[in-house]
Amino acid sequence: GAVVSQHPSWVICKSGTSVKIECRSLDFQATTMFWYRQFPKQSLMLMATSNEGSKATYEQGVEKDKFLINHASLTLSTLTVTSAHPEDSSFYICSASRGGRSNQPQHFGDGTRLSIL
Amino acid sequence: QQQVKQSPQSLIVQKGGIPIINCAYENTAFDYFPWYQQFPGKGPALLIAIRPDVSEKKEGRFTISFNKSAKQFSLHIMDSQPGDSATYFCAARISQGAQKLVFGQGTRLTINP
Numbered sequence: 031g032a033v034v035s036q037h038p039s040w041v042i043c044k045s046g047t048s049v050k051i052e053c054r055s056l057d058f059q060a061t062t063m064f065w066y067r068q069f070p071k072q073s074l075m076l077m078a079t080s081n082e083g084s085k086a087t088y089e090q091g092v093e094k095d096k097f098l099i100n101h102a103s104l105t106l107s108t109l110t111v112t113s114a115h116p117e118d119s120s121f122y123i124c125s126a127s128r129g130g131r132s133n134q135p136q137h138f139g140d141g142t143r144l145s146i147l
Numbered sequence: 148q149q150q151v152k153q154s155p156q157s158l159i160v161q162k163g164g165i166p167i168i169n170c171a172y173e174n175t176a177f178d179y180f181p182w183y184q185q186f187p188g189k190g191p192a193l194l195i196a197i198r199p200d201v202s203e204k205k206e207g208r209f210t211i212s213f214n215k216s217a218k219q220f221s222l223h224i225m226d227s228q229p230g231d232s233a234t235y236f237c238a239a240r241i242s243q244g245a246q247k248l249v250f251g252q253g254t255r256l257t258i259n260p
Contacts, residue, residue: 062246072253074250079245138190138193141189141190
């Protein structure tokens with residue numbers, strides 16, 4: 031159990047366009063979802079934490095108007111990179127955590143590779 | 148104080164050897180310490196996790212050793228195989244509140260046949 035699906039797995043688009051990435055928990059309800067960014071050969075950097083039905087909490091230095099996060103249901107969160115530019119090219123990974131009790135592990139999706147031309 | 152320091156950055160071991168990856172933390176409020184394995188182009192997968200009330204946890208060929216007084220923990224991989232070649236991340240979390248993970252810098256492990 032605890033499968034997290036991300037879509038798309040890879041996207042290439044032109045500078046200035048907006049890109050939406052979906053993160054779904056397939057077999058459990060995820061009260062909390064997290065969005066990370068990972069540059070090549072580097073660690074995961076937390077961008078924001080989203081709780082179902084409420085506004086996302088962004089980490090320091092992450093532009094909330096640039097990276098729009100929506101967590102409208104217990105199984106779906108979306109990250110929209112608005113007016114994307116080449117410097118936004120990266121590997122974006124989501125994770126999801128079950129609700130209810132505390133101490134739930136985070137389960138990660140397989141990431142979305144975003145390339146902005 | 149929120150950092151988790153991981154070493155070494157890269158590690159090469161012969162098949163059957165026991166690679167050891169070390170992590171250290173400062174924040175004593177951390178109370179959950181998972182290890183993740185990541186293959187190229189994939190998301191991290193949870194390998195094993197430990198809480199500070201135990202000094203060792205073993206799951207299959209993976210063992211975590213935890214030293215609460217030294218604020219250090221390590222991952223040992225027994226009978227390592229070429230298929231274990233991946234990047235390994237340690238992490239730490241405070242179980243109350245947002246439960247955000249703080250990741251180490253990662254260790255790129257290569258197991259030679």
